[in-house]
Amino acid sequence: MNVPNEHMLYLAAALFAIGVLGFVVRRNVIVVLMSIELMLNAANLTFLAGARAHGGPDVSGPVFALFVIVIAAVEAAVGLALVIALFRLKRTVESDALVEMKG
Amino acid sequence: MAEFLFYALALVALCGAAGVVLAKSPMFSVLSLLASFFALSVIYLLMSFPFMAAVQIVVYAGAILVLFLFVIMLLDLGHMGSKVEFSTAMFRSPAARIGAVVALALALAGLIAVQRGALQQAAGAAAETGPRDGLPQLAEALFGRYGLAFQATGMLLLVTMVAVVALAKRDRRKGPGSQGAQGGER
Numbered sequence: 001m002n003v004p005n006e007h008m009l010y011l012a013a014a015l016f017a018i019g020v021l022g023f024v025v026r027r028n029v030i031v032v033l034m035s036i037e038l039m040l041n042a043a044n045l046t047f048l049a050g051a052r053a054h055g056g057p058d059v060s061g062p063v064f065a066l067f068v069i070v071i072a073a074v075e076a077a078v079g080l081a082l083v084i085a086l087f088r089l090k091r092t093v094e095s096d097a098l099v100e101m102k103g
Numbered sequence: 104m105a106e107f108l109f110y111a112l113a114l115v116a117l118c119g120a121a122g123v124v125l126a127k128s129p130m131f132s133v134l135s136l137l138a139s140f141f142a143l144s145v146i147y148l149l150m151s152f153p154f155m156a157a158v159q160i161v162v163y164a165g166a167i168l169v170l171f172l173f174v175i176m177l178l179d180l181g182h183m184g185s186k187v188e189f190s191t192a193m194f195r196s197p198a199a200r201i202g203a204v205v206a207l208a209l210a211l212a213g214l215i216a217v218q219r220g221a222l223q224q225a226a227g228a229a230a231e232t233g234p235r236d237g238l239p240q241l242a243e244a245l246f247g248r249y250g251l252a253f254q255a256t257g258m259l260l261l262v263t264m265v266a267v268v269a270l271a272k273r274d275r276r277k278g279p280g281s282q283g284a285q286g287g288e289r
Contacts, residue, residue, distance in 0.1 A: 001150065007109075007113075038120050048147060059237070063245055065155055074263045
């Protein structure tokens, strides 16, 4: 495949931007977590594009992408447990409900 | 031909990502994310990272998204912002339009790819260069050079498991404003 690496980085940047957008504008905590997953995926794509551009026998890129996937799984598990705790407390998953810290 | 496949899949991945942000119901968000992950997986395959493509499907689509689905079902959020009964109004939302674009792009990409034998070409090209994430090299790096990080990841997973059980455990001392459910102390 002769797609230039820049185009993969453009795709990763666009995915990351969409993830940031969802993280900022959505109020549903579950969708916010999914936006974080999108951003981590964009990071993965960047790592693999870097490994492809670098070439050679070095597999650091895929190894780091694997670590990112593990971190994403951990983050999703903790985040969703927090969502469940939030739901128990407030009976909602909207982040607008968390106003205790408001001065 | 593989290039065309890449750009079609990039479009699918972007539309799926947009669907995650735009969908009203979290259930549709999960399905859009699934489409995005599948497209990214095939992109990894085209970049000749077959192992990462498999991990993307197995771990992301198979484990993480199922976790999201579990929570959505557990908290009964799937019906939020969506009509259960079928009506043409369902097709007028922006999320539905993006979904239609995704479906159309997928169908077109599949049709053209099959017609021109792109998959065989792509597979041949991957076989020529060989996988960039060969399992022997990957295992050597993971257990040799990055062994410490690997073990730290194992510890992280253990700690996470304990933390998740403590967080999600139902608090016995019920009462409004009880902090026990968050701290996890008994």
